[in-house]
Amino acid sequence: MRKKEQSNLIAPSSRRFTLPKSHILRGRRNFERIFGSRNYILTDSINARFVEFDSDPREYKVGFIASKKLGNAIQRSRCKRLLREAYRLNRHLLSEELQRAEKSMHIVFSTRVNGLDFATVENDMVTLLTKLRSRLLSSNKNEL
Template sequence: MRRKEQRSNLSITDSTERRFNLPKSHRLSGKKNFEELFNSSSFFATSKITLRFVIHSEASRKFLAGFIAPKRIGNAVERVRVKRLLREAYRLNQHLITDLSPSCTFAVHYAFVARHSDIDFKAAQKDVSYLLRKLREHVISKTSAQ
């Protein structure tokens, strides 16, 4: 049996420590949420990924992310692989948008929609970080105008 790796005893004193986890409570789920997202949303797109989003005025709804791979991409194996790549790319770059949450009085629901199955991790990470930066700029400009 393999032994668990011990955590290091090094304590991080920097208060700007970023957590790179993505718990299920931060994922967008439920038919109602996805219907709302697709019926009344805006979007940004790259050649391989589309980001659909809705800004809510209620802060209690928080930031929730969804990951979609439509059936036209390919079989189930390809769709699962693409969603896994999108989740990992988002997990590493989520700080670009979630750093807004302590001072904000709004919530954002968004979903990454894959357009092709021939995406690799570098391309997914590049596109996801670009889309999150665009979303951040849009949210900041939208909320500062109010």
């Protein structure tokens, strides 16, 4: 077997486009807490529900949901895969601000429409992340 060659494409050192498992939201209690809160932002194709809280170890986790109303398992998996990829490429819009704000946040993204293309999902994801960022900034100003 040959050794794996290093890619010629190197991401800028300041920003890595990764989504580690430690940033994925898991557990029934966490999802119940999010759906119990009334904080949400909508776009044409994606919902974002979130909850902000203060905890000593700063947590920033995301989850991805596709309702059974969207179709069979193949279609739901594709929707979640598109959401994850769009978030992974654009998470820097929100994660850097959360680190500065020293807040903990859990977010769940869910699709509202089936059969979307990646460009639409990515555009809506950027819109959601910028709205979440502005809401986070406004809540920080209110606390000062």
